[in-house]
Amino acid sequence: MMESELTLPINSNRDHLLGPQKAPVTLLEYGDYECPYCKQANLIVANTVQQFGNKMRFAFRNFPLSQIHPHAQHAAEAAECAGAQNKFWEMHDILYENQQALEDENLLEYAKVLELDMSRFQDDFYNHTFALRVRQDFLSGIRSGVNGTPTFYINGMRYNDSWDQETLTKTLRDIINKNV
Amino acid sequence: MSTQTEQQKQTSNVLQPGTSAPNFTLRTTPDQSVSLDQFRGNPVIILFYPADFSPVCGDEVSLYNEILPEFQRFNAEVIGISVDGVWCHLAFSKHKKLRFPLLSDFEPKGNIAQKYGVYRKNDGVTERALFLVDKDGIIRYSYVSPIGVNPGADGILKALESLPQSTEQKGSTPT
Known part of the structure; x- marks a missing residue:
């Protein structure tokens, strides 16, 4: 059976x-802010992160399915705009909630709730400063065999x-135990 | 999910690269049909899938719908085939806002899937299978996924890239 491998390595x-x-262990999720399954997964991931503490690392990349989720692309861009002001994860959770x-x-x-610099946020958001970044996430997902949302890589x-x-x-515990 | 033995049994006669792709004419709506040979001159991606309305977001057809522009860079056409009837396909297609045709391998049921070696007789549905047919009608890639695993599009994109560059690519996309 074909194994799908991450083609764009995690890069800090x-x-x-x-x-x-x-x-x-590094858990990577390709997700979509308008996908109800991703919303469920976000809670599970949050528990998992808490549970494993410094034994795991979590990464999130955008995979907006814009044809079925008309708001997903802008939501992804908004998360990136917040990320530019170091509030990515805060926005990430607000979007799923x-x-x-x-x-x-x-x-x-x-963005206002997070007390972001609003003029910068609006500039970035309306100029689609991070549209290309979201697209790069998406394409890296396709190349890595993302087959729906959410798709995880361990x-x-x-x-x-x-x-x-x-x-x-x-699964994560088994891998951590093997690597210890 | 099928067992290993079942999987092997089911996939033993899958048409392999180098084989001429059997032509077919199947209904896509109550009054329209699509034939494989009408796409001659362009690569065609044939996506066999078990059933319309699978309960996941971004299932296989949605995924292919989303990345259609990537396939179009290679002038490739995408068609989906399942044993569902045309009315079911219409509803599903509308629901998923699909931009490629779904064909109905409905009567005789699974006839075309059988010709490609991807019909699951015991279940009465097709395998999750991908074929890439080149501009001359020759199969260049075939892949059968475990029935519970959506194969994604990485394999088919690699296969498209390795086709001889007979058709001009439209622009490039950063990866």
Whole structure:
């Protein structure tokens, strides 16, 4: 069977990362802010990150399915705009928590809630400063065999199993134990 | 998910690269049909999938719909085939806002899938299978995925890239 491998390695200069660089396991998610399954996955990932502490690193890349999720692209760009002001993860969580309200005006409101520099945020948002970045995430996903949202990679290999809490935790624990 | 043995049994007669792709004419709407040979001159990606309305976001057809522009850089056409009827395809297509045709391998059921070696007789559905047919109608890539695993598009894109550059590419995209 063909194994799908991550073609664009995790890079701390471009990727949004949680956890230490030397963690034995890196979990990467390709996700879409308007995808209900990604919303579920976000809670599971949050638990997992908390559970494993400094033993794991988490990374998120954008994979907006714009044909079925008309707000996903702008939401992804908004997260990147917040990222430029060091508030990526805060925006990331707000977007999933408010998945039913992802109009442009909502996105601007969330930026205000996060007390971002609004003139900079609006400049970046309306000029689509990060559209190319989102596109690069998306294309890297296609090349790596992303097959829907969410798609996870564990240490650079596509994870094909279920991402329910129990299975994901067990898989990560097994890898961590092997590497210790 | 099928067992290893089942998987092997099912995939043993899949048409392999170098084989001439069997032509077919299948309905895509109640009054329209699509034939493979009408695309002669361009590469064609044939996507066999088990059923319309699978319960995941960004399932296989949505994914291919989303990355259609990448395929179009190679002037490639995409067609989806399942054993679902045309009315089901219409509803599914509308629901997913698909920009490529879905063909109905409905009567005799699975006939074309059988010719490509990707029909699961026991289940009455097609495998999750991908074929790349070149501009001359020759299969250049075939892949059968475990039925529960959506194959993604990395393999088919690599296969498209390795086709002789007979058709001019439109621009380039950063990766």
